[in-house]
Amino acid sequence: MTHRRWFTPWLLAGPAVVWLAVFNLWPAVNTVILSFTNAKPLGGGRFTGLENFQRILDDEQLADALLNSIVFMLVCLPLLTFLPLLLALLVQRRLPGITFFRTAFYTPVVASAVVVALIWGWALDDRGLVNGLLRQSGLADSPVPFLTDRWLLLFSAIALTAWKGLGYYMVIYLSALANVPRELHEAAAVDGASPVRRFWHVTLPGVRPTMMLISVLISVSALRVFSELYVLSNGQGGPGGRDMSVVMLIQMYSRGFTGHLGYASALSLMLFVITLGPMLLLLRLNRKAA
Amino acid sequence: MRRIWAALTTAVLTATALTGCGLGSDDGKSSDSVAGAAATGEVKGKVSLQTWALKPKFTDYVQGVIDGFKKKYPGVEVEWLDQPGDGYSDKVLSQAAAGTLPDVVNLPPDFALPLAKQNLLLDVAKADPKLADEYVPGGVDAYRFAGQDGVYGYPWYLNTDVNYWSSELLGRYGLDPKKLPASLDELIAQARTMKEKSGGQTYLMSRKPGLGDLYNAGVKIMSDDGKSFTFNTPEAAALLDKYRDAFKEGLLPKDVLTNTYAGNSKLFNAGTAAWTTGGGNFITSIATDNPSLAPKIVSSPAMGTPPLYVQGVSIPKSTRNPAAAVALARWVTSPENQAALAHLTSVFPSTKASANDPFFSRSDGTNAGDAKVIAFTSLGKAKMIQPVQVNDAMSTIVNQQIALAISGDASSKQALDSAVEQCNKLLKG
Numbered sequence A: 001m002t003h004r005r006w007f008t009p010w011l012l013a014g015p016a017v018v019w020l021a022v023f024n025l026w027p028a029v030n031t032v033i034l035s036f037t038n039a040k041p042l043g044g045g046r047f048t049g050l051e052n053f054q055r056i057l058d059d060e061q062l063a064d065a066l067l068n069s070i071v072f073m074l075v076c077l078p079l080l081t082f083l084p085l086l087l088a089l090l091v092q093r094r095l096p097g098i099t100f101f102r103t104a105f106y107t108p109v110v111a112s113a114v115v116v117a118l119i120w121g122w123a124l125d126d127r128g129l130v131n132g133l134l135r136q137s138g139l140a141d142s143p144v145p146f147l148t149d150r151w152l153l154l155f156s157a158i159a160l161t162a163w164k165g166l167g168y169y170m171v172i173y174l175s176a177l178a179n180v181p182r183e184l185h186e187a188a189a190v191d192g193a194s195p196v197r198r199f200w201h202v203t204l205p206g207v208r209p210t211m212m213l214i215s216v217l218i219s220v221s222a223l224r225v226f227s228e229l230y231v232l233s234n235g236q237g238g239p240g241g242r243d244m245s246v247v248m249l250i251q252m253y254s255r256g257f258t259g260h261l262g263y264a265s266a267l268s269l270m271l272f273v274i275t276l277g278p279m280l281l282l283l284r285l286n287r288k289a290a
Numbered sequence B: 001m002r003r004i005w006a007a008l009t010t011a012v013l014t015a016t017a018l019t020g021c022g023l024g025s026d027d028g029k030s031s032d033s034v035a036g037a038a039a040t041g042e043v044k045g046k047v048s049l050q051t052w053a054l055k056p057k058f059t060d061y062v063q064g065v066i067d068g069f070k071k072k073y074p075g076v077e078v079e080w081l082d083q084p085g086d087g088y089s090d091k092v093l094s095q096a097a098a099g100t101l102p103d104v105v106n107l108p109p110d111f112a113l114p115l116a117k118q119n120l121l122l123d124v125a126k127a128d129p130k131l132a133d134e135y136v137p138g139g140v141d142a143y144r145f146a147g148q149d150g151v152y153g154y155p156w157y158l159n160t161d162v163n164y165w166s167s168e169l170l171g172r173y174g175l176d177p178k179k180l181p182a183s184l185d186e187l188i189a190q191a192r193t194m195k196e197k198s199g200g201q202t203y204l205m206s207r208k209p210g211l212g213d214l215y216n217a218g219v220k221i222m223s224d225d226g227k228s229f230t231f232n233t234p235e236a237a238a239l240l241d242k243y244r245d246a247f248k249e250g251l252l253p254k255d256v257l258t259n260t261y262a263g264n265s266k267l268f269n270a271g272t273a274a275w276t277t278g279g280g281n282f283i284t285s286i287a288t289d290n291p292s293l294a295p296k297i298v299s300s301p302a303m304g305t306p307p308l309y310v311q312g313v314s315i316p317k318s319t320r321n322p323a324a325a326v327a328l329a330r331w332v333t334s335p336e337n338q339a340a341l342a343h344l345t346s347v348f349p350s351t352k353a354s355a356n357d358p359f360f361s362r363s364d365g366t367n368a369g370d371a372k373v374i375a376f377t378s379l380g381k382a383k384m385i386q387p388v389q390v391n392d393a394m395s396t397i398v399n400q401q402i403a404l405a406i407s408g409d410a411s412s413k414q415a416l417d418s419a420v421e422q423c424n425k426l427l428k429g
Helices: A008-034 A051-058 A060-091 A098-110 A113-124 A129-136 A150-178 A182-190 A195-223 A227-232 A246-254 A261-289 B002-020 B031-040 B059-072 B088-098 B109-117 B137-141 B167-172 B184-198 B211-216 B234-248 B262-269 B282-289 B322-332 B335-344 B367-379 B392-407 B412-428
Strands: B045-052 B076-083 B104-106 B154-160 B162-166 B275-278 B297-301 B308-314
Touching (some): A051 A261, A060 A150, A060 A195, A060 A246, A098 A150, A113 A227, A150 A227, A182 A195, A227 A246, A246 A261, B059 B335, B076 B322, B088 B109, B109 B308, B154 B335, B154 B367, B162 B167, B167 B184, B184 B234, B234 B392, B262 B282, B275 B282, B308 B322, B392 B412
Parallel strands (some): B045 B104
Antiparallel strands (some): B104 B308
């Protein structure tokens, strides 16, 4: 007869529960608490009710940051959902030397986001490689302000994110494509379906759950964009700070001895709620389609 | 049993939540009691010293200072901690929050202010009544803060800005290195000549203005009580208008809008800009990166009031060894030890006794020596231009709004009003 003690499951799950509670649950709960205070890194703070949330409504820079984050997400979402799929379809074929291309497409994923952004920053600078080529080829008389124009800077950051993320999502699609039954393709081909129809009616439904997962991942990470914009704008958020993302704003308010942890926490909470939106929408769409 | 666990967890979380927001606070000791202990206590036992990025370049120097201290006070043990240059403010913040600040800490005034406000630092004027007699007034004043009684650090080494010009670029593009611009209008006029003669490939001006430039235009940056910013004046707007016109004319590189201050010296080093500002040791440091440029640099005093940069050492009130901490802080900042440091690199002592040292007032005939003399002479009228209340977020906001004004996307008045409004909000917190 086995003897079960009540605490055995707690002993087994204990370390993981403590880890989650200390490093995940507690910081999340503390963020909610701090958002209702005027806390500073030193000296604590006092309860200020909804003051931080009222301040959010009056923050003009936040309006710009929100717009940037949303544009970032809306452009990155289709780019990083469909391009990696097309890339995966190309490199899944068993051709000589295809491993080289798979590795080449994946290489940017391995590189640090900050290092990649620095390299792009040098390339897109007024005196950088891209402007040099544009001027030498006669396509531009004066330097294109990739890093000093609000929208060009934002789209440069989007291009960088897409370039860096392609390989990662391509690998996820490759594994999903491997799970689409070959017999379905063969049957469709026998029935006379063209490659486009086979892609539409066999491949796409086969990878739809993966596509949804990727869309959710992209929408969340795009709304939380930081490194790409921060490094390309030298930490200044572009001219007038109009290229700041919400996370850059949170970082700006929270850093240093006199950081406004209360307001930064309120912004974090707002970003969390906003992030839930596209996630829930995509999951709902997926359920409907299923 | 489940209910008991749930209740316990809730209780722990609630208790932590109620006590957990915010970190660090006054440790309850008064400056008087710690200062008293410092004055009457014996200098012995363990004491820790924290410096900022002095290893490995100044390892021998600091070790020599520590050895001298141990020789002077047998029985004392010094633990030296040197923190890396990057992230020093975060390190100090975490130490302050955890109550683990070393006994003597290198803190520039803007780091010392928030700690002094939280009553974490010792008023060294109480522990050391001779302070004002031995250190230069500018250095001591840097550690007096509006709304706080006392002095919260021993001034250590000082520096200021000097103008550096590339004589090669000036000569090549029709400008005379002996007739250097001494005002903004002259600078803009010469920048125009350089742009025309270089076909827009080389710049004389390569940085956007900051609070220092506003101050030199006669603008009051902050109210006397340190409770609000006041730099949104017509004079400030007129200055930004001049920069906006110069930018529109192509006298400044486009990426000046997003570049931080380091961009200016980077362009100078690369031979794309003919003017930059830097500390007294700029030529020596550039000789490593660009040996061919270094001999062609000429220096001149900063335009307007030169900025005063102060480094100092503070003592946390929580020190367990106040007598040794005060003695060590005095020893590190003593005239002889400061002079030895200043002989190693172009910084300047903050002690009155060092003022007559001919080493600082006489050039060795090199351009680096000339720059050192200019910097030393400038220190006499240098002032802490940027208020210590300006934190990282405020600096970012001011930079952003000035960039907006210069790019023409906002009027100078609008940009300055917005910067002042946002900074005041942050100040009131």
